[in-house]
Amino acid sequence: GQSLEQPSEVTAVEGAIVQINCTYQTSGFYGLSWYQQHDGGAPTFLSYNALDGLEETGRFSSFLSRSDSYGYLLLQELQMKDSASYFCAVRYGGATNKLIFGTGTLLAVQP
């Protein structure tokens, strides 16, 4: 079946670097994206990878390896406000344009 796997929880301290992994198994692939969601709020878009390699946007970077069906989100210089849930998502390609999300990783940033 179609699935995306992420760790359920990650804990880190302020100022540190944390990596959130995502492995996917889908029948099609049209890019891996990442979203952030604070408790009770709407998800917000962070980044997108269609091709292999690293994409950098400020303190956040995202990496993709299509041959390994694997990606990660890297958060640097962690701040307390980064405490949130992070979701990876894959858009199918081909005949369907479904979007499937991982179950999310809850990041707790400690002082």
Add this chain to the structure above:
Amino acid sequence: EAQVTQNPRYLITVTGKKLTVTCSQNMNHEYMSWYRQDPGLGLRQIYYSMNVEVTDKGDVPEGYKVSRKEKRNFPLILESPSPNQTSLYFCASMVESSYNEQFFGPGTRLTVL
């Protein structure tokens, strides 16, 4: 201001009473989608629409209907709600050819008794 709006934000209803959750976007986006979010299950796509009069099922379409008569609106209809449809619902939109950058509405918390 570019945004996706949903109404109502909160709704408590009873089993079998038809309801509609509205969704509207002012960004002229082609792609619109409905998700439900349940603890431990992440966001699951219910239905999506690639453009006016073009809709298709997501992963959990049972018990839901949608329509896309205008580009800006994408209502979610529950003809006969059941308690297992109690959930947090999000509407989202994006440019069809975009890098999967979806804009989400604020969410609708639905409770079916």
